[in-house]
Amino acid sequence: MGLCVDIRKQVAGFALDVTWDIGAELAVLFGYSGSGKSMTLQCLAGLSTPDSGRIDCDGEVLFDSARRVNRAPQRRPFGYVTQGCTLFPHMTVQRNIAYALKGVPARDRVSRIAEVVDALQLHGLEHRLPGQLAGGQKQRAQLARALVREPRALLLDEPFSALDTPVRVEMRQVVREVCERFRLPVVLVTHDLYEAYTMADRMIVYSGSGDVQVGSPCELFKSPATPEIETLLTSERLFMLE
Ligand code: ADP
Ligand code: MG
Numbered sequence: 393m394g395l396c397v398d399i400r401k402q403v404a405g406f407a408l409d410v411t412w413d414i415g416a417e418l419a420v421l422f423g424y425s426g427s428g429k430s431m432t433l434q435c436l437a438g439l440s441t442p443d444s445g446r447i448d449c450d451g452e453v454l455f456d457s458a459r460r461v462n463r464a465p466q467r468r469p470f471g472y473v474t475q476g477c478t479l480f481p482h483m484t485v486q487r488n489i490a491y492a493l494k495g496v497p498a499r500d501r502v503s504r505i506a507e508v509v510d511a512l513q514l515h516g517l518e519h520r521l522p523g524q525l526a527g528g529q530k531q532r533a534q535l536a537r538a539l540v541r542e543p544r545a546l547l548l549d550e551p552f553s554a555l556d557t558p559v560r561v562e563m564r565q566v567v568r569e570v571c572e573r574f575r576l577p578v579v580l581v582t583h584d585l586y587e588a589y590t591m592a593d594r595m596i597v598y599s600g601s602g603d604v605q606v607g608s609p610c611e612l613f614k615s616p617a618t619p620e621i622e623t624l625l626t627s628e629r630l631f632m633l634e
Contacts, residue, residue: 479537
């Protein structure tokens with residue numbers, strides 16, 4: 393069970409070649425800017441197609457170049473949230489969330505919306521438009537919309553990087569709670585080393601020159617696989633790059 397990724401993709405000036413798998417845990421995908429973190433999530437979400445390899449979730453194959461499987465993005469069981477806001481500006485929070493439930497029987501919608509409103513602490517904000525929400529509230533609404541479809545994994549590409557520090561701290565807690573409550577694999581991309589160390593059950597580290605190391609923050613800190621990964625995981629500079 394969980395998420396298994398084994399993909400390769402070449403674009404001008406960059407080659408992605410990564411293999412990792414995670415269970416129902418909070419996995420932080422960490423690495424330098426340009427190391428292929430976003431490209432990996434886009435391949436998982438089906439927005440970009442690997443040249444070769446395989447992606448499966450809970451044993452279900454979503455992409456397999458050898459067998460010519462390439463599931464369309466809307467048919468992949470993932471919630472995908474990025475830094476930007478993709479809520480419909482003319483719809484309330486509640487209608488934005490409900491929009492994701494097209495095709496779900498009406499009797500199930502109410503309870504599913506209530507559950508995500510509760511999990512993301514959106515009580516009292518249901519009837520606001522996105523323009524009437526603060527940055528953290530927008531991200532919580534986007535997470536709610538992603539979760540209401542009952543995905544089998546959450547893909548979060550630097551969802552907090554545009555937020556002020558106090559709100560980021562609050563959002564870290566929200567994501568931890570979501571991971572535990574819904575028992576989902578969560579892949580959280582960050583280039584914030586502090587965020588990575590404090591949030592991760594497991595870290596997936598992209599060295600930038602093709603190496604990938606996976607382990608608990610403690611394991612990685614104690615035994616980095618390459619000098620490059622060691623530098624990446626101990627660099628004070630990274631705290632100041634944001
Ligand atoms: P990260 O999210 O780790 O900062 P990205 O996955 O966005 O890195 O990008 C990895 C590398 O691939 C970068 O050098 C980027 O410029 C390049 N890249 C990403 N997407 C494309 C694309 N569609 N076409 C060409 N180059 C791309
Ligand atoms: Mg990125």
